[in-house]
Amino acid sequence: MNFFKKITTRYPFLKFLGNRYVLVLLFVGIWMLFLDNYSYFEKGILEKKIDELENNKQYYLNEKRRDSAAIKQLKNPDQTEKYAREKYYMKRENEDIYIIEYEGDTLEDDNTKSL
Incomplete structure (x- = not known):
């Protein structure tokens, strides 16, 4: 004292x-x-996380809409066949498929680059 x-x-x-x-x-x-835990400085960090999560939410909502449109198209048998032919290289009977790949179209593994 x-x-x-x-x-x-x-x-x-x-x-x-x-x-x-x-x-x-x-x-x-x-x-x-x-x-x-809810300090003034922590609030700024939490606000940034909230903004990032809101952006992610918007991205996934857009992806959901796009996938829903693709699912509607795939209900048509002609569109299903087209998708299967393009994506999975399926073919009809007595039909030949030739796959032409250009440089830069395919993804290379990191292991093949270093060898």
Whole structure:
């Protein structure tokens, strides 16, 4: 206590720190700004995550709409056959299929690049 009186006589503007209510408010303020799970700084990080998740949500909703349109098209037998021929290289009986690949069209493994 003697130490506090020496400091307050030397620096009178620190006299209000002797009040226990000010000390409690100061402690709570520091706790809320820096140490709490929902601190001011943590809020910014959480806001960025929310924005990223909202963007992901919009992307997946668009993908869902696109896939729903593709499913509607695949209910038609002609479209199903076309999709199977293009995607899975299926063929009709007595029919030959020639697959022509150009450079850059196929993905290469990392292992084949290093060899």
